[in-house]
Amino acid sequence: xxxxxxxxxxxxxxxxxxxxxxxxxxxxxxxxxxxxxxxxxxxxxxxxxxxxxxxxxxxxxxxxxxxxxxxxxxxxxxxxxxxxxxxxxxxxxxxxxxxxxxxxxxxxxxxxxxxxxxxxxxxxxxxxxxxxxxxxxxxxxxxxxxxxxxxxxxxxxxxxxxxxxxxxxxxxxxxxxxxxxxxxxxxxxxxxxxxxxxxxxxxxxxx
Amino acid sequence: xxxxxxxxxxxxxxxxxxxxxxxxxxxxxxxxxxxxxxxxxxxxxxxxxxxxxxxxxxxxxxxxxxxxxxxxxxxxxxxxxxxxxxxxxxxxxxxxxxxxxxxxxxxxxxxxxxxxxxxxxxxxxxxxxxxxxxxxxxxxxxxxxxxxxxxxxxxxxxxxxxxxxxxxxxxxxxxxxxxxxxxxxxxxxxxxxxxxxxxxxxxxxxxxxxxxxxxxxxxxxxxxxxxxxxxxxxxxxxxxxxxxxxxxxxxxxxxxxxxxxxxxxxxxxxxxxxxxxxxxxxxxxxxxxxxxxxxxxxxxxxxxxxxxxxxxxxxxxxxxxxxxxxxxxxxxxxxxxxxxxxxxxxxxxxxxxxxxxxxxxxxxxxxxxxxxxxxxxxxxxxxxxxxxxxxxxxxxxxxxxxxxxxxxxxxxx
Numbered sequence: 074x075x076x077x078x079x080x081x082x083x084x085x086x087x088x089x090x091x092x093x094x095x096x097x098x099x100x101x102x103x104x105x106x107x108x109x110x111x112x113x114x115x116x117x118x119x120x121x122x123x124x125x126x127x128x129x130x131x132x133x134x135x136x137x138x139x140x141x142x143x144x145x146x147x148x149x150x151x152x153x154x155x156x157x158x159x160x161x162x163x164x165x166x167x168x169x170x171x172x173x174x175x176x177x178x179x180x181x182x183x184x185x186x187x188x189x190x191x192x193x194x195x196x197x198x199x200x201x202x203x204x205x206x207x208x209x210x211x212x213x214x215x216x217x218x219x220x221x222x223x224x225x226x227x228x229x230x231x232x233x234x235x236x237x238x239x240x241x242x243x244x245x246x247x248x249x250x251x252x253x254x255x256x257x258x259x260x261x262x263x264x265x266x267x268x269x270x271x272x273x274x275x276x277x278x279x280x
Numbered sequence: 281x282x283x284x285x286x287x288x289x290x291x292x293x294x295x296x297x298x299x300x301x302x303x304x305x306x307x308x309x310x311x312x313x314x315x316x317x318x319x320x321x322x323x324x325x326x327x328x329x330x331x332x333x334x335x336x337x338x339x340x341x342x343x344x345x346x347x348x349x350x351x352x353x354x355x356x357x358x359x360x361x362x363x364x365x366x367x368x369x370x371x372x373x374x375x376x377x378x379x380x381x382x383x384x385x386x387x388x389x390x391x392x393x394x395x396x397x398x399x400x401x402x403x404x405x406x407x408x409x410x411x412x413x414x415x416x417x418x419x420x421x422x423x424x425x426x427x428x429x430x431x432x433x434x435x436x437x438x439x440x441x442x443x444x445x446x447x448x449x450x451x452x453x454x455x456x457x458x459x460x461x462x463x464x465x466x467x468x469x470x471x472x473x474x475x476x477x478x479x480x481x482x483x484x485x486x487x488x489x490x491x492x493x494x495x496x497x498x499x500x501x502x503x504x505x506x507x508x509x510x511x512x513x514x515x516x517x518x519x520x521x522x523x524x525x526x527x528x529x530x531x532x533x534x535x536x537x538x539x540x541x542x543x544x545x546x547x548x549x550x551x552x553x554x555x556x557x558x559x560x561x562x563x564x565x566x567x568x569x570x571x572x573x574x575x576x577x578x579x580x581x582x583x584x585x586x587x588x589x590x591x592x593x594x595x596x597x598x599x600x601x602x603x604x605x606x607x608x609x610x611x612x613x614x615x616x617x618x619x620x621x622x623x624x625x626x627x628x629x630x631x632x633x634x635x636x637x638x639x640x641x642x643x644x645x646x647x648x649x650x651x652x653x654x655x656x657x658x659x660x661x662x663x664x665x666x667x668x669x670x671x672x673x674x675x676x677x678x679x680x681x682x683x684x685x686x687x688x689x690x691x692x693x
Contacts, residue, residue: 075475081671082677082685082687083687083688083689083690084658084668084671084674084687084688084689084690085671085689085690085692086669086671086689086690086691087618087670087671087691087693088659088668088669089390089667089668089670089692091667091668092667093491095668096693098623101671102616102660102662102668102669103617103662103663104345104350104617104660104661104662104668104669105344105345105661105662105663106342106343106344106659106660106661106662106663106665107342107343107345107617107619107659107661107689108341108342108343108658108659108660109619109621109626109655109679110450110656110657110658110659111631111654111655111656111676112656112657113630113656113676114629114631114633114653114654114676115633115657116629116631116633116634116643116644117633117643119643119644119646121644121646128470130654131654132648134654134676135654135675135678136675136677136693137675137676138452138675139355139656139672139673139674139675139676141672142657142670142671142672143670144417144670146666146667146670148668149657149659149667150657150659150667152627152629152631152632152634153628153659154341154626154627154628154629154630154653154679155340155341155626155629155630155656156341156343156624156625156626156627156628159624159627159681161628162641162648163455163635163639163640163641163642163652164628164630164634165640166498166634166635166638166639166640171293184607188451190639190640193545194687195558197340199427201335201495205584216428232499235600235690241597252473257568264340265340265341266340266341266630267340267341267630268630269398269630269638270669279352
């Protein structure tokens with residue numbers, strides 16, 4: 074008779090900076106939901122041709138030591154696991170539909186309609202993060218403001234320089250008061266599927 | 281396990297039967313598992329109830345915790361060693377002091393004791409030694425030194441104000457076998473650094489071995505007396521004895537007072553992180569150099585008198601004993617979250633290596649029929665999807681359509 078494994082799936086959590094802020098402000102944590110992520114996993118290490126057979130296909134993945142948790146909420150939970158139907162053959166891909174955005178400061182607003190292929194994010198919509206809010210403003214439409222939020226928490230450091238909006242469709246309004254050309258990035262996150270895409274955006278200064 | 285029988289069991293069966301019959305008679309009405317759970321929960325006690333969320337398959341990247349998935353705001357008592365690195369025993373070294381601090385104004389009041397040479401990285405103050413005297417002995421008088429700050433008198437009165445009630449003018453220790461019958465007119469104080477004891481010291485787990493011309497091991501008498509709570513929290517007498525760690529469940533007290541002069545060894549204030557030592561008792565049992573100051577002289581400070589007297593003698597006695605044991609205790613607020621991912625949930629990943637190309641195609645064709653993902657992180661969120669806490673697993677945990685995962689996440693704060 075052998076011994077049962079005493080490996081227990083019990084893990085210790087640490088508060089993120091945002092969590093500590095909530096406690097310090099006396100607001101309480103009010104944790105209501107969870108998500109799972111696989112940030113460190115490289116699925117190309119899954120080897121169906123492993124010489125020892127199917128039990129070893131994922132040996133390189135499962136034996137990898139995991140790094141400690143980082144309290145910076147912008148650096149963890151980047152790649153979340155998602156629940157999809159069993160017959161799913163493709164991961165929903167969130168896209169802007171354009172490889173980049175290049176406008177000048179007087180071009181007027183640019184319509185942005187992110188899509189999810191093959192489907193998804195129709196009820197909670199998308200969150201768009203413009204890394205440098207000096208480039209312009211982002212306005213979202215189509216979802217109520219209290220429905221969903223950002224799938225990747227936008228840390229205060231980011232928020233200080235970023236413009237954030239959520240919706241089903243968006244308008245990017247270039248900053249008409251620019252005094253120099255700005256190059257930055259714009260990222261769209263699916264609020265349900267968690268996928269994202271980042272593309273470059275350039276707002277050219279014109280006299 | 282709940283046992284529902286007799287009339288209650290019959291009533292539960294009747295209610296379920298009635299609901300199922302109603303659903304069957306209404307075309308297009310599926311059986312609502314949440315309603316079934318609600319009916320069941322009417323007959324189950326607190327802590328035995330079924331979470332309707334167990335039957336809910338989440339969609340997307342977040343899953344709500346059910347009512348039974350959270351155990352919040354439990355208080356756990358956590359004990360640990362107080363010294364740097366959570367060590368429980370410190371081998372005091374008399375060279376682990378700061379010559380800069382000792383030579384400064386504060387050196388006339390106390391000596392900081394480190395866990396390493398102060399020139400080394402990682403050296404941290406563990407405790408400080410001070411000397412107080414109600415007569416002002418051990419420091420220059422104003423007659424002897426116009427700039428004297430009467431450091432020993434100030435120290436005595438400082439601790440008196442902190443530790444004693446307003447109507448009490450002196451600290452009292454054992455006299456013979458009578459508690460509180462002898463007053464301390466002077467004391468050495470070991471003041472544990474706040475960062476070391478954090479919330480409070482742990483009574484019944486302190487042991488100070490002092491060694492000079494002879495040796496004595498001091499412990500507190502918390503195991504042998506009723507709890508005495510004063511305005512400064514709990515206070516215990518220091519007695520000679522042994523904790524008997526690993527040998528017996530109770531400590532052994534050898535003497536409540538010094539057999540030589542009949543006075544107690546001192547007092548222990550665990551909630552304040554303060555230990556008072558009676559010079560008169562120590563001089564008779566450890567070393568004559570630990571005797572109290574009996575006069576004042578210019579440029580002479582008992583805490584740092586040199587030649588191994590006074591405070592320096594206490595430091596040497598601690599070094600000679602080489603075993604200062606103490607534990608801290610903290611009340612930690614703990615919440616447990618049970619993260620449950622059933623077989624149909626969280627089987628796909630947004631990890632960029634999970635797909636290939638631009639259309640979301642799986643990197644491994646095998647994943648089309650049998651996707652496998654590997655959990656390394658658990659994030660705890662509020663309703664605004666703000667990440668408030670994060671936990672990492674010790675190794676990647678496999679998840680697939682034929683595997684369920686339950687992870688207990690413990691959050692202390």
